Amino acid sequence: xxxxxxxxxxxxxxERDQNVRELQQYFxxxxxxxxxxxxxxxxxxxxxxLIRPTLIVTEILLPKIDGxxxxxxxxxxxxxxxIPVVVFSILAAAGRASEAGANAFLRKPFVxxxxxxxxxxxxxxxxxxxxxxxxx
Amino acid sequence: xxxxxxxxxxxxxxxxxxxxxxxxxxxNAEADYILGGGFPADSINIIMGHPGSGKTIFxxxxxxxxxxxxxxxxxxxxxxxxxxKVVRYLQGFRFFDEMKLGTQVIYxxxxxxxxxxxxxxxxxxxxxxxxxxxPKIIVIDSFKAVHDLAPSVAxxxxxxxxxxxxxxxxxxxxxxxxxxxxxxxxLYPEFAVADGILELSRRRLGNRDERYFRVYKLRGSRYLxxxxxxxxxxxxxxxxxxxxxxxxxxxxxxxxxxxxxxxxGLDEMLGGGLWRGTTTLLGGPSGAGKTTIGLxxxxxxxxxxxxxxxxxxxxxxxxxxRTIRGLGFDLEEAQAQGLDLVYASPVELQIDSIIVDMFxxxxxxGVRRLVIDALGDLASAATDPQRLHDYLYALVQHFxxxxxxxxxxxxxxxxxISGNGMQDAMSYLSDNVLLLTVEGEERTRRTLRxxxxxxxxxxxxxxxxxxxxxxLSILE
Numbered sequence: 001x002x003x004x005x006x007x008x009x010x011x012x013x014x015e016r017d018q019n020v021r022e023l024q025q026y027f028x029x030x031x032x033x034x035x036x037x038x039x040x041x042x043x044x045x046x047x048x049x050l051i052r053p054t055l056i057v058t059e060i061l062l063p064k065i066d067g068x069x070x071x072x073x074x075x076x077x078x079x080x081x082x083i084p085v086v087v088f089s090i091l092a093a094a095g096r097a098s099e100a101g102a103n104a105f106l107r108k109p110f111v112x113x114x115x116x117x118x119x120x121x122x123x124x125x126x127x128x129x130x131x132x133x134x135x136x
Numbered sequence: 137x138x139x140x141x142x143x144x145x146x147x148x149x150x151x152x153x154x155x156x157x158x159x160x161x162x163x164n165a166e167a168d169y170i171l172g173g174g175f176p177a178d179s180i181n182i183i184m185g186h187p188g189s190g191k192t193i194f195x196x197x198x199x200x201x202x203x204x205x206x207x208x209x210x211x212x213x214x215x216x217x218x219x220x221k222v223v224r225y226l227q228g229f230r231f232f233d234e235m236k237l238g239t240q241v242i243y244x245x246x247x248x249x250x251x252x253x254x255x256x257x258x259x260x261x262x263x264x265x266x267x268x269x270x271p272k273i274i275v276i277d278s279f280k281a282v283h284d285l286a287p288s289v290a291x292x293x294x295x296x297x298x299x300x301x302x303x304x305x306x307x308x309x310x311x312x313x314x315x316x317x318x319x320x321x322x323l324y325p326e327f328a329v330a331d332g333i334l335e336l337s338r339r340r341l342g343n344r345d346e347r348y349f350r351v352y353k354l355r356g357s358r359y360l361x362x363x364x365x366x367x368x369x370x371x372x373x374x375x376x377x378x379x380x381x382x383x384x385x386x387x388x389x390x391x392x393x394x395x396x397x398x399x400x401g402l403d404e405m406l407g408g409g410l411w412r413g414t415t416t417l418l419g420g421p422s423g424a425g426k427t428t429i430g431l432x433x434x435x436x437x438x439x440x441x442x443x444x445x446x447x448x449x450x451x452x453x454x455x456x457x458r459t460i461r462g463l464g465f466d467l468e469e470a471q472a473q474g475l476d477l478v479y480a481s482p483v484e485l486q487i488d489s490i491i492v493d494m495f496x497x498x499x500x501x502g503v504r505r506l507v508i509d510a511l512g513d514l515a516s517a518a519t520d521p522q523r524l525h526d527y528l529y530a531l532v533q534h535f536x537x538x539x540x541x542x543x544x545x546x547x548x549x550x551x552x553i554s555g556n557g558m559q560d561a562m563s564y565l566s567d568n569v570l571l572l573t574v575e576g577e578e579r580t581r582r583t584l585r586x587x588x589x590x591x592x593x594x595x596x597x598x599x600x601x602x603x604x605x606x607x608l609s610i611l612e
Binding site for chain 1: 206263266304
């Protein structure tokens with residue numbers, strides 16, 4: 001069950017492709033992360049506000065709220081504006097992801113050595129104070 | 137998988153495969169050229185062909201080339217060939233590297249499990265392989281054999297769909313090998329989802345076989361269409377890309393320099409020699425003097441210090457050297473000055489390999505003069521008249537753009553150059569056409585006539601010629 005409390009190792013992932021989910025679940029699990037998946041941008045926003053995950057990964061092509069709009073909404077909300085966001089998409093949209101406020105862009109398909117490393121480095125790059133404040 | 141970290145975060149993309157190119161080399165330079173730079177990374181490709189067509193060799197050349205540090209390569213053998221058999225024959229190829237086996241190149245025989253559990257077992261096998269090995273390339277040999285295990289069309293389609301979804305989600309380049317035929321492309325669902333389709337084929341031609349490499353489909357790529365001949369050697373596939381017409385460079389203008397043919401009196405008949413970069417068709421029956429004129433033209437080039445190539449399918453090297461010495465030339469000196477004599481037996485000729493070899497020599501040596509003796513041998517090596525015509529047209533265009541002055545000898549049946557499809561086509565394509573004749577019973581009488589010179593006035597008379605120890609010359 002998803003945690004209701006801040007967890008420094010919980011990642012929220014908005015992804016609809018079952019194969020991508022399985023790969024993320026497996027390799028992030030191997031790296032010590034807990035992963036919660038949602039199907040659409042609206043659910044991602046609501047879960048982010050509620051559980052405030054360590055990091056959010058989102059595809060752009062999502063129903064209800066697309067991944068880029070999700071980034072902007074997360075950045076506009078004081079509760080979620082400091083959570084790092086990775087846009088992980090089949091679309092070549094690094095520029096648009098940056099403009100929307102994402103911290104990094106990764107292009108599909110999934111390669112664990114790149115994906116897991118990028119997430120670990122983004123988390124490590126977060127100021128400790130900001131993390132603590134976020135969890136307060 | 138591409139990565140872009142935005143300015144406030146410094147992600148070291150050198151970990152993992154972030155530096156991967158968007159295209160993956162096949163390990164074969166000619167195949168990469170045909171493919172427009174290799175296979176698109178993370179694509180799904182089908183390599184089809186009958187048994188013995190070279191599919192497995194092509195795939196193995198590819199995997200050993202790409203094996204290295206980082207993620208390994210996985211080769212699934214299914215029901216077509218047991219693993220020990222695959223590896224036993226693999227050892228005969230120069231690209232085989234035992235040090236890579238088991239670490240960078242991993243062979244797995246999944247045949248027994250597939251035979252027991254059926255085609256759907258492939259999906260969990262792939263998932264398990266991805267989780268445990270993280271392969272950057274996956275080869276399934278034979279995928280058609282897996283496909284044929286599925287009991288119904290619905291199950292086949294489901295299996296192909298699930299496999300495609302998995303291989304699309306994960307960053308790997310996949311090669312599905314199979315004994316498919318062209319008709320199968322419309323029947324089997326894997327062809328609809330494949331990003332690339334290659335065919336290796338073999339055609340019996342008399343006592344020898346001709347092999348062809350063809351790309352049917354390669355998404356996102358400017359590939360070279362058509363059939364490209366190849367041979368199988370201990371290096372793998374030796375491919376000869378089909379010759380296509382060159383792009384005409386911007387600002388291209390024909391050369392305005394005339395060069396000598398090295399034949400006394402002939403330059404005057406041509407209005408002052410040949411324009412550099414032109415193609416001359418030199419026709420005539422056997423014994424009329426074509427080879428002599430060709431040699432004089434080549435030796436004149438060497439004398440002027442021009443890299444010269446003489447492609448000879450008529451006389452073996454010893455015969456040709458004797459002829460050259462008989463004309464009073466020092467062969468060693470001519471070769472030191474830039475003459476390259478190349479002999480290929482017409483029996484062993486494959487037009488594609490000859491053309492590729494010729495262009496390699498032209499590029500390597502910066503050839504300025506060329507003689508082909510004779511075109512008829514190339515014609516007899518070509519199985520398809522249209523293919524021959526396309527080759528000849530492209531050849532003439534390449535010579536013009538590269539400013540290579542060429543003389544193409546052609547043997548006629550009588551004292552006329554028309555009446556043969558290839559000769560008619562070449563008369564039309566060539567800038568200059570010369571016709572030698574030979575007649576007479578008690579005394580042999582040879583003549584030479586200039587039938588055509590493009591961009592130049594010429595002597596319209598039939599001139600008698602003489603062949604002596606000094607070569608062929610025009611009589612007054």
